[in-house]
Amino acid sequence: MARILMIIEARIATTYLLEQLMEACREYGVDHKIKFLNELLVDDITPDVIPMFVRCADPQVLLWTQLLADANRSYIYYIDDNFWRISGDNALAAYYQHPMIRKSLEFAVSHAETVIVNSLELATVVSKFNARVTVLPASFDFSLIENLSPSPTEEIRIGFAGSPSRVDDLNLVSPLIDPILERFPKAVFEFAGVLPTGVQTGARVRFFPHINDYNAYIKFQSSRSWAIGLAPLLDHEANRAKTDNKYREYGAFRIAGIYSNITPYNNVVRNLETGIVVNNDAESWIEAVSFLMESPNKRIEIKNSAFEDVKNRYDVKIVSNQWADKFLEINESSAGKIINLDICSVKRKLFIRKIERSWVSLYVSYREGGARLVFKRILKRVLI
Numbered sequence: 001m002a003r004i005l006m007i008i009e010a011r012i013a014t015t016y017l018l019e020q021l022m023e024a025c026r027e028y029g030v031d032h033k034i035k036f037l038n039e040l041l042v043d044d045i046t047p048d049v050i051p052m053f054v055r056c057a058d059p060q061v062l063l064w065t066q067l068l069a070d071a072n073r074s075y076i077y078y079i080d081d082n083f084w085r086i087s088g089d090n091a092l093a094a095y096y097q098h099p100m101i102r103k104s105l106e107f108a109v110s111h112a113e114t115v116i117v118n119s120l121e122l123a124t125v126v127s128k129f130n131a132r133v134t135v136l137p138a139s140f141d142f143s144l145i146e147n148l149s150p151s152p153t154e155e156i157r158i159g160f161a162g163s164p165s166r167v168d169d170l171n172l173v174s175p176l177i178d179p180i181l182e183r184f185p186k187a188v189f190e191f192a193g194v195l196p197t198g199v200q201t202g203a204r205v206r207f208f209p210h211i212n213d214y215n216a217y218i219k220f221q222s223s224r225s226w227a228i229g230l231a232p233l234l235d236h237e238a239n240r241a242k243t244d245n246k247y248r249e250y251g252a253f254r255i256a257g258i259y260s261n262i263t264p265y266n267n268v269v270r271n272l273e274t275g276i277v278v279n280n281d282a283e284s285w286i287e288a289v290s291f292l293m294e295s296p297n298k299r300i301e302i303k304n305s306a307f308e309d310v311k312n313r314y315d316v317k318i319v320s321n322q323w324a325d326k327f328l329e330i331n332e333s334s335a336g337k338i339i340n341l342d343i344c345s346v347k348r349k350l351f352i353r354k355i356e357r358s359w360v361s362l363y364v365s366y367r368e369g370g371a372r373l374v375f376k377r378i379l380k381r382v383l384i
Contacts (some may be wrong), residue, residue, distance in 0.1 A: 002324075002331035004032040004076075005049040007040060007064075009056055013245075014080055016214030018054060020141040021323060024316045028324035037061060045073070050327070050334055052076040053108055057083060057096065062104040065111055074113035074334030080138075082125050082241035092165045113330055121263050122241040134326055139319040140248045140310060144218045150225035150253075154186065156293060159226035159255075161192035161217070163210060169239070170196045172232040172260070175282035176289055177205065184293045190224055221253060227299060228292050229255040235262045235280060244268050247275065251310030254303040258288045272298075274306040 006022060008015045015034075022032040035044055037053075037060050045051060051068065053061055053075065068075050083096045083105060095101060109115055110129040117123050118138040126133050158180070160170060174196040180187050181204055191199075193210035201207045211217040231246035233239040244264040250257035257275040259265035269275040276292070278284040292299050312318075 002030045002327040003049045004030060004327055005044060005051045006032050006034045006054060007037055007051055007056060008034060008054045009037050009058055011212070012055075013214055013217070015054055017139065017141075018078065020144075021139050021316055021320055024139075024141075024320035025324040025327065028321060028328070030324045030327045037064075040064060050074060050076060050330055052078060053112075054078045055080065056108060057101045057105040059100055059104050061108050065108040069111040074330060075111075076114055076116060076330065077109055077112035078116045079109070079122065079126065080118055080243050082122060082238045084125065085237035085241070087236065087238065088168060090165060113334060114326070116326070118243045119241060119264055125237075125241055136323055136326065137319045138243045138245065138248065138314060139316040140252045140314045141316045142252060142311065143316075144215065145222060145252060148219060148222040151223055153225050155188045156184065156186045156228070157188045157190055157224060157226045158228040158230065158289065159190045159192070159221075159224060160194075160230040160232075161208075161221060162194050164194045167194050167197060169232045169234050169260075170194055170230075172234065172280055173230050173285055174199060176286045179286055180289055180293070181205075183290065187293060190226065192220065221249065226253070226255050228289060229253075229257040231257055231259040231265060232280070232285075233260040233262055233265070235260070240264070247306070248310050248314050250275070250303075251306035251314075254307050256292055256299040256302040257306065258285070258292070270305075270309075273302065274309045275302060 004022065006015075006018070019034065022030070025032070037056055037058055040060075045068070051064075051073075053065070055078065065075065084102075086093045086096045096105075106129055109126060112130060112132065114132045114134045115126050115130050116134050116136055117126055118136065120135060123133045123135050160173070162170065170191070177189055177196070177199060181189070188204045188206065190206045190208065192208040195201070195207050199205060208220070211220055229246065229250040231250070233242070240263045242264050247257060247259065247265060247269055249255075251274065257269070259269050259275055259277050261277045261279050265275075266277050269277055271277045276288045278288045292302075
């Protein structure tokens, strides 16, 4: 039996997906529990557990991975984004560009027993810091949609869901909205979590707030009955290292997807069979959407082929076996070592890391909104 201590900074889509996968691993002799990084205690790291840090870059992860490395205790690091190449003037980019975050991230990655990634592209990036990289497939939990059925509609809905950080990618499809609405009276665009810059909502352009809870998001997406799903990605290093999450979701929901012609899509989507792969220019996107609007039989063919492909390749019941094998392999050589620490020393170091985290937060706030936003957030914390 392998026992994994899954350590997360926050509950986001990635952690929900990983939790589903970990649950499926129980069948193969892998148990797990979840702990937030800011609540982690020395007592949590018992001799029989293997810590797995999930996308952690907060300064506190530096302390814990240093302690584990000094004690010669194995730990796993999971990452599904190229944090070193996130660019732009947004808060996310500012956070990962901060020297303290980079230091924490790179130490945690470089000292892991293995770094788990979902793509060869990201494996190449991570191998610069740690040669012990394991590429394991991503997954989709089909049990989440077993009892869900799309609502019938006469509209032909074209959808996209994502976080506000995806606005630059989404702007790729802004030029197609007006021409498609004008040409096809039944066309409706729906955006969840983020709206393209300069696009106004109306009867046929709808916006829905971001949904943090993954199960609620799955129910929402199922209820919208999208005929066409958009998956735009700007061609840069950070995006090329992403997982093919949109393909897995669109396939599982039987949505005919249109994908930017870059990794992670052009190496998994079979063009005109399980989706449409397009270049990142307005003409190509308009042509692809128009083709699917005019060809209902092709939409059906694509969505059904995508469903079968995703079901056969990404079903969590299939994928979990490979993950469990890796956990059991690491467990054979790593469990049984105890961390002997001065608790007062740990508390003091954690206090220092929390101060560093606060400075990072203030820095990001200043980059995002200047002194006014910094003051507003400090005031909010004081009043809470």
